[in-house]
Amino acid sequence: MRSGVRGMVANLKAGGRLLSWRSLRAGQLAISFDQLVALIALDLLLQVAGDWLQAPPLAQFNPWSLLYSAGGWVLIGLAAWLVTHLLRRRNLLLPLLVGLFALLPLLHLLQWLAYAIQGTALAFEALPLLVGVVLLWGLWIGPLRLLRLFGVGPWRGALASLLLLLLWMPVAATYSSYAGFWVEAYDDERWQEDEMATPYAPLDGEALLIAQHQQLGEALGRVEPQRPGVTDLYFVAFAPYANQDVFLSEVQIIRDLMERRFDAAGRALTLVNHRDTFLLQPLATVTNLQLSLQALGEVMDPEEDLLVLYLTSHGSKDHRLAAEFGDLPLTELTPPRLARMLEQAGIRWQVVLISACYGGGYLPELADDSRFVAAAAAADRTSFGCSNDHDMTYFGNALFREQLSQRFSMIDAMRQAQRSILDRERQEALEPSLPGFRVGEAMAIKWQTFSDRLSMLACDKRVSAEGATNQGAALYEGHHGQCSGIPNSSEER
Numbered sequence: 001m002r003s004g005v006r007g008m009v010a011n012l013k014a015g016g017r018l019l020s021w022r023s024l025r026a027g028q029l030a031i032s033f034d035q036l037v038a039l040i041a042l043d044l045l046l047q048v049a050g051d052w053l054q055a056p057p058l059a060q061f062n063p064w065s066l067l068y069s070a071g072g073w074v075l076i077g078l079a080a081w082l083v084t085h086l087l088r089r090r091n092l093l094l095p096l097l098v099g100l101f102a103l104l105p106l107l108h109l110l111q112w113l114a115y116a117i118q119g120t121a122l123a124f125e126a127l128p129l130l131v132g133v134v135l136l137w138g139l140w141i142g143p144l145r146l147l148r149l150f151g152v153g154p155w156r157g158a159l160a161s162l163l164l165l166l167l168w169m170p171v172a173a174t175y176s177s178y179a180g181f182w183v184e185a186y187d188d189e190r191w192q193e194d195e196m197a198t199p200y201a202p203l204d205g206e207a208l209l210i211a212q213h214q215q216l217g218e219a220l221g222r223v224e225p226q227r228p229g230v231t232d233l234y235f236v237a238f239a240p241y242a243n244q245d246v247f248l249s250e251v252q253i254i255r256d257l258m259e260r261r262f263d264a265a266g267r268a269l270t271l272v273n274h275r276d277t278f279l280l281q282p283l284a285t286v287t288n289l290q291l292s293l294q295a296l297g298e299v300m301d302p303e304e305d306l307l308v309l310y311l312t313s314h315g316s317k318d319h320r321l322a323a324e325f326g327d328l329p330l331t332e333l334t335p336p337r338l339a340r341m342l343e344q345a346g347i348r349w350q351v352v353l354i355s356a357c358y359g360g361g362y363l364p365e366l367a368d369d370s371r372f373v374a375a376a377a378a379a380d381r382t383s384f385g386c387s388n389d390h391d392m393t394y395f396g397n398a399l400f401r402e403q404l405s406q407r408f409s410m411i412d413a414m415r416q417a418q419r420s421i422l423d424r425e426r427q428e429a430l431e432p433s434l435p436g437f438r439v440g441e442a443m444a445i446k447w448q449t450f451s452d453r454l455s456m457l458a459c460d461k462r463v464s465a466e467g468a469t470n471q472g473a474a475l476y477e478g479h480h481g482q483c484s485g486i487p488n489s490s491e492e493r
Helices: 002-020 033-053 065-086 090-117 127-149 154-173 188-197 205-210 212-221 245-261 286-299 335-345 359-366 394-404 410-427 441-465 469-475
Strands: 233-239 268-272 306-312 349-355 371-375 436-439
Touching: 002 033, 002 090, 002 127, 033 065, 033 090, 065 090, 065 154, 090 127, 127 154, 205 212, 212 268, 212 286, 233 245, 233 286, 245 268, 245 306, 245 394, 268 286, 286 306, 286 335, 306 335, 306 441, 335 349, 335 359, 349 359, 349 394, 349 441, 359 371, 359 436, 371 410, 371 441, 394 410, 410 436, 410 441, 436 441
Parallel strands: 233 268, 233 306, 306 349, 349 371
Antiparallel strands: 371 436
């Protein structure tokens, strides 16, 4: 027993010497399997104690964190095993592990010290960064000195210790608050209060669905009728996945752009599932979408006007558009169902844009001479940007924010968006999503005529804003709807 304690003390002293660059001899380490187990037990004790210091009041012990700690120890052991095999010094495995676990208690103490001075006069803004740098330095220099102690050359030792550090980093990177040994106690009364405070509380599922008839009717009642002799654009956004904010944000940004730049003011409809809007806007259900398309087909001139339908959600490998809103049992949209709905609406000129993983599965089903169809990803690829740290998906951002805010040609915008998305994915080392599109010949001509009118309107607005309305006609040239002598940019600049 006494020899075990003396060995533990010797190893902890050796760990301190490794970190402080003080001289150390190999004989000062107590190397044995028993010492390795004791150091692992000490590391566990320090983890539990460290989490307890930072735990909320009345915290409860979380035994599941034992699995996380055990996984970390296994990763350290595998990293040490790999390094000793690459060095062809298999006899160093046990000494290396003992030395590594002798370092960990000191690093834990450093973390405790940083936590203790947070919120005191000694704290400063760069403290977390400084602690992180010191920890990384210790986890590289400590193993380097340890390997040099056992005769590994300087260059091989530096590379081996760096490899150890890189293999260890996932242990720290995957740590999160839910993995702590002490977690906040479950409070049933407070949970019930929080549930009652959520915006889902005013309506249960049945009442919510019943209210859709009135909400949808009011939204459609605000849509303005078509203007005879004018190609009007009607815009519908469909965002059926409520659990992430990016889809709501995206349709709001796109709707604003379509209303201001594509003359869709008064002719835009948003169907969205989100906790912040379900009392204000109709839900994005397949039924609501079908009813909306049928109603717009009656308001629009089916042979003259344009429909732009933007769908944004998660997508599955079998090309279903994910639908979620609390506990409501919602139907997921499929390519055949959407094709039937568009056909039944009786609207000839359609632009359908699908921002979802595997969205390319919609293209064969929807391809038509009077239709423009585009998808954020090929039928067997995922798309990106559908998370709460974005306000638009990669597809929506590239097509609308980058391109359609500057040009009116849908074909040109889509081609440029394809390049932009590919460049972004390469920079982020992502598998290319390969967004694609299909456009019918009749639709290409129809949109060109429409974009020429929009270009003329934009030209008139810019010229009028400059106080030179009389020069507008002279400055305008009809080739591809561009204003000669005036930058081809959005009028809101």
